[in-house]
Amino acid sequence: MRVRITPPSILFWSAVLMAGIATGQSGDSSSGRFDKSVYAELAKAPAKAAARHNPLESDPEAVAGGAKLFERHCAECHGAGADGGKKGPSLRVVEVQQSSPGTLFWVLSNGVVRKGMPVWSRLPEPQRWQLISYIKSLGASDKPANK
Numbered sequence: 001m002r003v004r005i006t007p008p009s010i011l012f013w014s015a016v017l018m019a020g021i022a023t024g025q026s027g028d029s030s031s032g033r034f035d036k037s038v039y040a041e042l043a044k045a046p047a048k049a050a051a052r053h054n055p056l057e058s059d060p061e062a063v064a065g066g067a068k069l070f071e072r073h074c075a076e077c078h079g080a081g082a083d084g085g086k087k088g089p090s091l092r093v094v095e096v097q098q099s100s101p102g103t104l105f106w107v108l109s110n111g112v113v114r115k116g117m118p119v120w121s122r123l124p125e126p127q128r129w130q131l132i133s134y135i136k137s138l139g140a141s142d143k144p145a146n147k
Contacts (some may be wrong), residue, residue: 014019039095052102092141
């Protein structure tokens with residue numbers, strides 16, 4: 001059996017291939033690339049939660065404690081340097097770094113279950129604030145949120 005390939009069928013299959021590649025790359029977690037929409041959860045924090053201040057903000061030991069907690073609980077998904085990993089996006093992007101500590105605390109406490117981030121409300125509150133201290137200490141990366 002001989003298959004005849006016509007110009008319209010070549011165009012069709014080329015479009016299908018390109019669409020598949022584009023879809024695969026828009027949320028390509030294997031290379032740490034994530035669409036900016038993954039940061040939309042930050043905007044969902046209620047105003048009261050977003051206004052909360054980190055009670056450990058001036059505690060120099062909070063960053064070190066948060067780094068240990070990050071390594072234990074977060075690095076597997078967000079990468080060792082929080083630049084994004086196999087499952088989780090970068091926490092060094094401007095969207096995260098410019099968010100209030102209360103917003104980050106709210107997201108950490110409630111998770112983003114439909115995107116794979118667990119709820120961390122069982123982690124004692126002081127440890128969650130240590131994580132926020134560590135994340136904020138990282139500063140923004142020069143890499144854009146969606147490469």
